[in-house]
Amino acid sequence: MAEDILDLVNAMKARGATFALATVVRTVSVTAAKAGAKAVIEADGSISGGWIGGGCARGAVIRAARAALQDGTPRLVSIQPKDLLDHQHIGAGEVRDGIEFSRNMCPSQGTMDIFIEPILPRPSLVIVGSSPVGVALANLARQIGYAITVCAPAAEHAAFSAADYWNDGFALPDAADGARFVVICTQGKGDAAALAAALQAPPSAYLAFVGSRRKADALRIELAEKHGLPADRLAAFKAPAGLDLGAITPDEIALSILAEITITRRRGQRDA
Structure with missing residues (x-):
């Protein structure tokens, strides 16, 4: 799957497409996707390849990817269960030390950190x-x-x-x-x-x-x-x-x- 994603990334870059590459960089406890999982997210929010987990992560990642494509700035998104966010006195949607936090609504209650890199065509x-x-x-x-x-x-x-x-x-x-x-x-x-x-x-x-x-x-x-x-x-x-x-x-x-x-x-x- 990783090789397929890299092939897709190279093909999209070659044709001058605008997209974001999301990579799971850390997981804690039970999560659907594990570190190293990747997905290609297009400007309209659609996922054209790869996988980063189910609905627990997808919405937050797509929102962050679309924002990254708007301003060209990479993002690190941390999706955590409510009790962990509360323990850190962090609200869902808050940005702290360059990390955007989102709430994990799934029963698994795991944590996923996902790096989102906007891939913009050369001028x-x-x-x-x-x-x-x-x-x-x-x-x-x-x-x-x-x-x-x-x-x-x-x-x-x-x-x-x-x-x-x-x-x-x-x-x-x-x-x-x-x-x-x-x-x-x-x-x-x-x-x-x-x-x-x-x-x-x-x-x-x-x-x-x-x-x-x-x-x-x-x-x-x-x-x-x-x-x-x-x-x-x-x-x-x-x-x-x-x-x-x-x-x-x-x-x-x-x-x-x-x-x-x-x-x-x-x-x-x-x-x-």
């Missing part, structure tokens, strides 16, 4: 075009954990040494779970076609164009006339891409773009 960076800035951006973003998708003509794919997925042409792939960040790096080679493809795809957390404001404004006029894109969609991309760091070289421009993406990605995740 997706879609680079449209094969300019030197796009290549530098792929190299830099790969180092800090982004899943890189290159959308460019197949003949230009060889320019990239760091990418996970490839699309022939400018069309964006279907969006997977998690945030997606899109940067148009055509720099004069198919700018309008690349922007049209990006703007006609589902909205992304970040969409930016490597080019001047003047060029972007001209492209907005062209896209409105040729593709009939509405003003709100045409306003959805930022230009120029990146923070104003005074960047000049492709590597510096890539750094400024990734810094801006990091601000967008991490906004609201840190305490003030």
Whole structure:
């Protein structure tokens, strides 16, 4: 069963799914599941594989798993009988020293400690075009954990040494779970076609164009006339891409773009 669960975990990670892995780390007295038991819990609360016991534990674990997937923070849940909780002066639902406590309602009256780890997909960076800035951006973003998708003509794919997925042409792939960040790096080679493809795809957390404001404004006029894109969609991309760091070289421009993406990605995740 453990091998099957690990196979399932690897398969779900490979397809970019969002899920939580629950592992029983300690049991005391009589419990249905024992230490080492695992279960895969999806974002809707369904258990797609494994087993961590019956109804005595399932409800508390699913609630904790869904909360962990919301904030990306692992949790340790201790499911204990009422008399043990009372002895420690702990109420069901209380969090103490990083442990969330829940009441075991089953006649067995055992204790289970369960570690819940949220498994979130790598953030997706879609680079449209094969300019030197796009290549530098792929190299830099790969180092800090982004899943890189290159959308460019197949003949230009060889320019990239760091990418996970490839699309022939400018069309964006279907969006997977998690945030997606899109940067148009055509720099004069198919700018309008690349922007049209990006703007006609589902909205992304970040969409930016490597080019001047003047060029972007001209492209907005062209896209409105040729593709009939509405003003709100045409306003959805930022230009120029990146923070104003005074960047000049492709590597510096890539750094400024990734810094801006990091601000967008991490906004609201840190305490003030």
